[in-house]
Amino acid sequence: MxxxxxxxxxxxxxxxxxxxxxxxxxxxxxxxxxxxxxxxxxxxxxxxxxxxxxxxxxxxxxxxxxxxxxxxxxxxxxxxxxxxxxxxxxxxxxxxxxxxxxxxxxxxxxxxxxxxxxxxxxxxxxxxxxxxxxxxxxxxxxxxxxxxxxxxxxxxxxxxxxxxxxxxxxxxxxxxTGQLSWVPVILFAVVFFWTPPHTWALALRYREDYANVDVPMLPVVAPAAEVGRQIVIYSWVMVATSLLLWPVAGTGLVYPIAAAVLGAVFLLEAHRMWGRTKGTESLTEIQPMRLFHSSNLYLSLLFVAVALDPLLTR
CATH class of the missing domain: 1.10.357.140 (UbiA prenyltransferase)
Structure with a gap:
């Protein structure tokens, strides 16, 4: 073949x-x-x-x-x-x-x-x-x-x-725990809103691949600027949702501080990528993989904070 x-x-x-x-x-x-x-x-x-x-x-x-x-x-x-x-x-x-x-x-x-x-x-x-x-x-x-x-x-x-x-x-x-509660539902929602920015950044990098096989990923059917706008919207909702864990679960200060700092850094990167999409479709200029790798780091460190919070705030 x-x-x-x-x-x-x-x-x-x-x-x-x-x-x-x-x-x-x-x-x-x-x-x-x-x-x-x-x-x-x-x-x-x-x-x-x-x-x-x-x-x-x-x-x-x-x-x-x-x-x-x-x-x-x-x-x-x-x-x-x-x-x-x-x-x-x-x-x-x-x-x-x-x-x-x-x-x-x-x-x-x-x-x-x-x-x-x-x-x-x-x-x-x-x-x-x-x-x-x-x-x-x-x-x-x-x-x-x-x-x-x-x-x-x-x-x-x-x-x-x-x-x-x-x-x-x-x-x-x-x-x-053997049962569900609002705490894991919030973390479920964080991953849900994290997935589109993470995946669309990768799909933007490989949009020609998806187009060639008729898979209608958003970057295939929409301009890069629209993809960037959608990524920013989902990123804001993701960060806001991550901060809900603090009052709902009664965490210590380790988690909300980490969530706020990590969220601010991620939002900055998302807005920067959106800005780079305006007026160009060039992947070299847009650099979508920067956001993709940033999203991996964001999720990793956020859940590390989830694990560390109860250990450091006893």
Whole structure:
């Protein structure tokens, strides 16, 4: 198979070169999208610390992390199987395992189901049924709601599809408490409003890829200035929502100070990018990846503050 921007001889060499055991293992790991899993766990474990008002039981943390990792990995595998047709055509994804034919779609499906079943058993037996149910719900919504329904049909794909990535905050809380409350719902909402700025910045960088495969991400169908405006709106709502945790959960001063400082820095970066979009469509001038990397840092440090607050304000 010949890939976009790739010579026929290079494609032939890629297809005929036998994969080593190391290649196959790396391919299966790659199907789970480890970097996505890192972000999901980052919004799970700190919430467990916050729910426990200290350090949660190590065994519970391990079971939640392993179960959550398998669940998120399962959803990612199914996503890779369904999207393998467009992954072959996009620069960002064409070196994934399925486009390179290192793993067959059937083998990937078996792998995805195995991870999903294991995750459900682990969470149900060693955590609690509610956390297991939330995990299965997130997995199902990501696969059926986002991947199969929303992604290729609407510019709001990532807005509503991003709901699946918000569930780890709920799972972390219920793993410790066994029930839901407004506290994890607020953190759920923070991730919900964080997802569009994060994803649209990346989609702006790869808008030609999405356009070539007819995926209507907002940067494909709207001018860069409109994307920047939407990013700023969601960023303001995200920061405002993050500050709600202080009065609702009765945190110490560590969290609200961190949330305010991190929010101010993120808003500054969002406004700067919006300003760079006015009058130009040049990605070199807009620099969307600056905001993308800033969004990762923002979420990481915010949830670190969630974990540290109960430890530093006893």
């Amino acid at each position: 010949t890939y976009v921007g790739q010579s026929t001889s290079a494609a032939h060499q890629q297809e005929t070169t036998p994969a080593t055991v190391k290649d196959v293992i790396a391919a299966y790991v790659g199907l789970t999208k480890p970097r996505v899993i890192e972000l999901l766990l980052l919004t799970t474990v700190p919430v467990m610390f916050f729910a426990a008002r200290g350090i949660p039981a190590l065994g519970l943390v391990v079971a939640t992390v392993v179960g959550g990792t398998f669940s998120a990995g399962s959803a990612s595998v199914f996503n890779c199987v369904y999207d393998r047709d467009i992954d072959e055509q996009m620069r960002r994804t064409r070196r994934r395992a399925l486009p390179r034919h290192i793993v067959s779609p059937r083998s990937a499906l078996v792998f995805g189901f195995a991870l999903g079943i294991l995750s459900t058993v682990i969470l149900y037996v060693w955590v609690n049924p509610l956390s297991a149910l939330l995990s299965v719900s997130a997995n199902a919504f990501y696969v059926f709601g986002y991947t199969m329904w929303l992604k290729r049909r609407t510019t709001q794909n990532i807005v509503w599809g991003g709901l699946a990535g918000c569930f780890p905050a709920l799972i972390g809380w219920t793993a410790v």
